[in-house]
Amino acid sequence: MTIKTKIKEVPGFQFVADNMEFMSAAGRRRMMEQQWISNPDGLQREKEAVSAMLNTLSLADASQAVNTLRHQLMQLHDLHTTIQSLQSHIVLDEVELFELKNLSYIANIARQALEQLNLLALFPIPDVQEVFHILDPDSTGIPNFYIYDSYDNRLAPLRKQLKQAEESEKAALIDLQNQYQRQVIDRLCDMLHPYAANLSEVLETMAYIDFVMARAYLSKQWDLSPSRDYEGRYFIKGLFNPRLRLHNEEVGLRYQPIDIDLTKGVTLVTGANMAGKTVLLKSLGLAQIMYQFGFPVPAADCCLPCFDDVVFCIGDEQNEMNGLSSFAAEITRISDVVGRSQSEHLMVLVDEPARTTNPVEGKALVQALASLMHKRDSLTMITTHYGNLGISCRRLRVRGFVENMVDIPLTAQNINRFIDYSLIPDDSDEVPHEAIKIAEMLSCHPDLIASAKLFLQDA
Numbered sequence: 315m316t317i318k319t320k321i322k323e324v325p326g327f328q329f330v331a332d333n334m335e336f337m338s339a340a341g342r343r344r345m346m347e348q349q350w351i352s353n354p355d356g357l358q359r360e361k362e363a364v365s366a367m368l369n370t371l372s373l374a375d376a377s378q379a380v381n382t383l384r385h386q387l388m389q390l391h392d393l394h395t396t397i398q399s400l401q402s403h404i405v406l407d408e409v410e411l412f413e414l415k416n417l418s419y420i421a422n423i424a425r426q427a428l429e430q431l432n433l434l435a436l437f438p439i440p441d442v443q444e445v446f447h448i449l450d451p452d453s454t455g456i457p458n459f460y461i462y463d464s465y466d467n468r469l470a471p472l473r474k475q476l477k478q479a480e481e482s483e484k485a486a487l488i489d490l491q492n493q494y495q496r497q498v499i500d501r502l503c504d505m506l507h508p509y510a511a512n513l514s515e516v517l518e519t520m521a522y523i524d525f526v527m528a529r530a531y532l533s534k535q536w537d538l539s540p541s542r543d544y545e546g547r548y549f550i551k552g553l554f555n556p557r558l559r560l561h562n563e564e565v566g567l568r569y570q571p572i573d574i575d576l577t578k579g580v581t582l583v584t585g586a587n588m589a590g591k592t593v594l595l596k597s598l599g600l601a602q603i604m605y606q607f608g609f610p611v612p613a614a615d616c617c618l619p620c621f622d623d624v625v626f627c628i629g630d631e632q633n634e635m636n637g638l639s640s641f642a643a644e645i646t647r648i649s650d651v652v653g654r655s656q657s658e659h660l661m662v663l664v665d666e667p668a669r670t671t672n673p674v675e676g677k678a679l680v681q682a683l684a685s686l687m688h689k690r691d692s693l694t695m696i697t698t699h700y701g702n703l704g705i706s707c708r709r710l711r712v713r714g715f716v717e718n719m720v721d722i723p724l725t726a727q728n729i730n731r732f733i734d735y736s737l738i739p740d741d742s743d744e745v746p747h748e749a750i751k752i753a754e755m756l757s758c759h760p761d762l763i764a765s766a767k768l769f770l771q772d773a
Contacts, residue, residue, distance in 0.1 A: 315350040337387035341524025360608030367530040412459035415449035419457040538610035552614025555597040585712030591697040711740035
């Protein structure tokens with residue numbers, strides 16, 4: 315599983331990727347190839363790399379070397395195909411030889427910058443100066459390349475003769491020159507072949523540095539945090555959704571981070587409409603996925619475990635192309651999760667399951683899901699409006715609408731100012747009943763409110 319295969323199914327992950335500042339296409343490609351990390355050692359290596367880069371970026375006396383490194387990354391071309399050709403004994407052309415010379419040139423400068431920053435041991439770019447020497451026979455010291463006269467003692471007199479030749483003689487001389495040049499290129503490719511593996515390592519290491527640097531800058535810009543080493547307690551303090559927080563800041567709305575402790579088994583989350591339950595699931599899942607792809611986490615502090623996968627069942631699952639209704643698509647996905655959880659350690663995030671079917675059977679399906687997942691070696695969070703489920707599991711409630719905070723007329727635009735999004739333990743099997751109260755405070759039509767209250771009394 316890679317970021318490329320996961321990014322479209324994770325709410326908010328594309329936004330994270332779009333806001334990363336890469337110096338090269340190779341760095342972005344390296345990000346998309348990043349593997350899911352499910353072991354603590356792998357996660358520790360990524361944390362150390364990003365933390366070291368972040369610390370370096372904060373050093374005032376490191377700015378020159380950092381800028382040098384960034385400049386070399388800007389010059390990095392993704393030569394994956396060219397290097398594969400060299401490894402496969404495929405003869406390169408002059409442009410490809412120039413690209414390899416340039417790669418060896420910027421690698422040497424990048425190595426020097428990393429050494430100044432005390433980062434070369436963490437990002438060991440191989441020394442490929444010999445490649446540069448092979449492609450720079452006249453010791454010019456610049457990354458330009460052409461078939462130098464010094465590669466073949468027949469070239470200089472031939473080129474001199476070509477300049478003085480009559481027009482009728484030039485075609486034959488050009489053919490002869492091309493023949494000599496092809497021979498030179500063949501020899502160069504043979505000489506460079508032993509360095510192909512090192513060149514590939516240079517490319518991948520520099521692409522990885524770009525990826526690490528992009529994560530470090532994102533962490534600095536968004537105030538992300540590394541996860542603590544997991545020791546049995548799963549918690550997040552100050553969890554936030556990057557996209558929503560930035561949006562709220564832009565339009566002048568407050569954003570309330572969330573604190574949450576989680577345990578294996580099932581946690582039911584209840585709360586009124588507009589109480590942020592769906593955003594909670596998306597934010598929690600995004601944080602876990604960022605962590606297991608080696609990113610710092612959108613939180614003030616956290617301690618996260620490892621899962622085999624994070625699975626979302628959120629939103630309108632309707633798939634018209636497959637002829638599936640919302641309910642059919644949702645229940646199929648939930649069934650898949652139940653099956654996978656028999657052998658996989660999952661984080662499962664389900665938003666109001668069975669809400670599109672009749673409430674009697676819907677409630678039974680939620681009870682069945684919660685009952686089954688509570689026995690699995692997974693962590694499942696389910697938001698629901700169904701009450702009296704009779705399931706023995708942990709329950710949390712979004713604190714919700716705080717009426718005594720309202721000091722101005724309530725509107726759909728300002729209602730979030732009066733909702734407390736914090737999570738509190740809830741031992742009750744009931745669900746909050748705030749919908750009619752909020753509708754009334756939003757000045758909905760009085761006939762609608764009065765009629766709803768009558769029906770509620772008869773219920």
